[in-house]
Amino acid sequence: MSEHDAQEKVRIDKWLWAARFFRTRSLAKEAIEGGKVHCEGVRVKVSKEVRPGMVLAIRQGSDEKTVTVRALSDVRGPAPVAQTLYEETAESIAAREAQQAARQAGNLAHPDHRPSKKDRRQIHKFKDSWG
Numbered sequence: 001m002s003e004h005d006a007q008e009k010v011r012i013d014k015w016l017w018a019a020r021f022f023r024t025r026s027l028a029k030e031a032i033e034g035g036k037v038h039c040e041g042v043r044v045k046v047s048k049e050v051r052p053g054m055v056l057a058i059r060q061g062s063d064e065k066t067v068t069v070r071a072l073s074d075v076r077g078p079a080p081v082a083q084t085l086y087e088e089t090a091e092s093i094a095a096r097e098a099q100q101a102a103r104q105a106g107n108l109a110h111p112d113h114r115p116s117k118k119d120r121r122q123i124h125k126f127k128d129s130w131g
Contacts, residue, residue, distance in 0.1 A: 009049040010072045012037065012056075018073040020082040021058055021065075036060070055089075062099070066092035 010018075013028040016037070022028040031037055032046050036059040039048060050056075054069045067086040076082070115123065 008072070009051060010074045011046065012039070012044055012048040012050050013046050014074040015050045015069070015072065015085070016058070018076050018082065019085040020076070020079060021060065031058075031060075056086075062103075063096055064092070065096065 013025050013032060016022055016028040016031075017025045022031060029046050032044060032048075035043050037044055038057040040055050041057075050069055050072065052069050052071060056067050056069065058065050058067065066089045068089065069085070070087050071085045073082075073085055
């Protein structure tokens with residue numbers, strides 16, 4: 001196998017690690033096995049080979065990114081180099097920003113004091129009434 005052939009295909013776990021989506025290859029492998037990585041709408045296996053032009057959906061915590069593979073690499077380099085390996089879609093960026101805004105708007109205000117004994121009784125009474 002020539003060096004040119006090696007750069008035409010890279011295992012998805014190596015590529016995700018090289019593109020800095022995951023800190024280690026084992027974390028990338030766990031995410032793939034856990035169904036958090038899809039290629040063009042289909043769940044992938046760890047041995048799936050990535051090629052330029054493929055569309056990947058990657059879920060990390062509550063964020064989901066849809067990226068298009070631009071270049072291949074099986075070595076982890078600096079972050080600026082890793083960012084050249086993919087391009088996030090405009091829809092994905094908009095959806096993530098909307099989710100982030102919704103999360104920030106949904107933050108509950110923290111009470112200024114701990115619940116008193118009376119407050120706790122009311123809380124328990126309310127919870128018990130639901131079931």
